[in-house]
Amino acid sequence: MDEALLQDVLAKQADDLARGEGAKPREAYLQILPSRAAELAPLLEIAERTSRLMSVQVKPDAAFREELHRELLAMAQQRYPGGWANSPPWMNVSRSWIIGAAAVGSAVSVAGLVAYFIRQRQLPALFR
Amino acid sequence: MREIDLHVIERMKEDPLAFGEIYEHYVDRIYNYIYQHTRNIHDAEDLTSSVFFRALTNFGRYRVQGAPFGSWLYRIAHNTVVNWHRDTGRRKTVSVESLPPIESNGDRPDETAEQEEARRLLWVAIVRQNPDRQELLALKFGQGLSNAEIGKTMNRTEGAIKALYHRTLLGLRKELEKMGME
Numbered sequence: 001m002d003e004a005l006l007q008d009v010l011a012k013q014a015d016d017l018a019r020g021e022g023a024k025p026r027e028a029y030l031q032i033l034p035s036r037a038a039e040l041a042p043l044l045e046i047a048e049r050t051s052r053l054m055s056v057q058v059k060p061d062a063a064f065r066e067e068l069h070r071e072l073l074a075m076a077q078q079r080y081p082g083g084w085a086n087s088p089p090w091m092n093v094s095r096s097w098i099i100g101a102a103a104v105g106s107a108v109s110v111a112g113l114v115a116y117f118i119r120q121r122q123l124p125a126l127f128r
Numbered sequence: 129m130r131e132i133d134l135h136v137i138e139r140m141k142e143d144p145l146a147f148g149e150i151y152e153h154y155v156d157r158i159y160n161y162i163y164q165h166t167r168n169i170h171d172a173e174d175l176t177s178s179v180f181f182r183a184l185t186n187f188g189r190y191r192v193q194g195a196p197f198g199s200w201l202y203r204i205a206h207n208t209v210v211n212w213h214r215d216t217g218r219r220k221t222v223s224v225e226s227l228p229p230i231e232s233n234g235d236r237p238d239e240t241a242e243q244e245e246a247r248r249l250l251w252v253a254i255v256r257q258n259p260d261r262q263e264l265l266a267l268k269f270g271q272g273l274s275n276a277e278i279g280k281t282m283n284r285t286e287g288a289i290k291a292l293y294h295r296t297l298l299g300l301r302k303e304l305e306k307m308g309m310e
Contacts, residue, residue: 006294007290007291007293007294008290010290010293010294010297011275011289011290011293014268014269014293015274015275017269018268018269018272018273018274019272020272042301043294043297043298043301046250046297046300046301046304047297049246049247049250050250050254050265050269050300051269053247053250053251053254053269054164054254054265054266054269054270055269055270055272057156057160057270058159058160058163058164058172059156059159059160060155060156060159060172060173060176061169061173064173065155068151068155068176068177068180069148069151069152069155071177072147072148072151072180072181072184073144073145073147073148075181075184076144076145076147076148076184077144077145079144079184079185080140080144080187081144
């Protein structure tokens with residue numbers, strides 16, 4: 001029970017940190033589960049430091065960004081000239097349909113092979 | 129995470145150029161997310177390109193009624209990064225020199241030096257965590273995603289994400305203790 005609450009407290013602080021609002025003072029989180037304060041305090045402190053370290057945003061180079069934009073639009077126009085809805089039907093077939101069709105095809109092939117071998121075994125008997 | 133307007137997604141059905149708006153909406157975040165893993169510009173650019181080309185190629189598989197578009201895109205990025213780790217085996221070589229930058233404190237150089245050392249050791253501790261834990265930290269603190277969004281990206285429940293986060297903090301604490309920091 002305590003374990004789940006402890007994880008909830010850590011998750012709450014992480015959400016507050018990740019939203020960029022700045023977490024509340026550590027005591028506010030410790031008060032929720034005072035019986036585990038000794039264990040929680042260092043974890044809350046590590047989370048604060050990790051958040052500060054990892055929230056630095058790195059942006060892509062402008063030339064790369066523009067070049068990729070151009071390439072994607074060229075491909076989009078080539079692949080979906082009239083929009084995605086008007087693209088050839090085979091492009092919009094979902095993976096599950098493809099897997100289903102492959103499974104049916106495989107099953108038919110296996111059934112064919114089984115029928116062939118059964119037939120082969122029966123033939124000599126017919127001519128005996 | 130601020131989601132793109134669904135109308136833009138719908139417009140893709142008729143107008144392929146709408147993908148440009150989708151790209152502009154997400155490119156900085158996806159690049160930053162990937163950079164947090166690769167820590168080098170060349171790989172980050174390659175993988176970012178790969179994510180958007182995959183998204184465009186597989187656009188027909190995205191269902192508006194399913195996960196939000198951002199979660200779908202992050203899932204592609206996540207799989208791309210996982211494949212990159214697997215193919216190159218570079219996880220262990222994400223270098224300590226790749227420490228994220230910090231604004232310098234010109235008035236108090238000693239404090240900056242101390243902070244810098246603490247940051248360096250924390251970075252070492254992060255790099256020594258397994259890929260799932262690093263991924264969680266990148267999505268949570270680098271991208272500001274909620275646990276539900278992270279769960280969709282990493283294909284886990286929200287409860288599992290909370291437990292993973294707890295283990296990650298314990299893992300960081302252990303590494304910092306080994307280095308005499310805690």
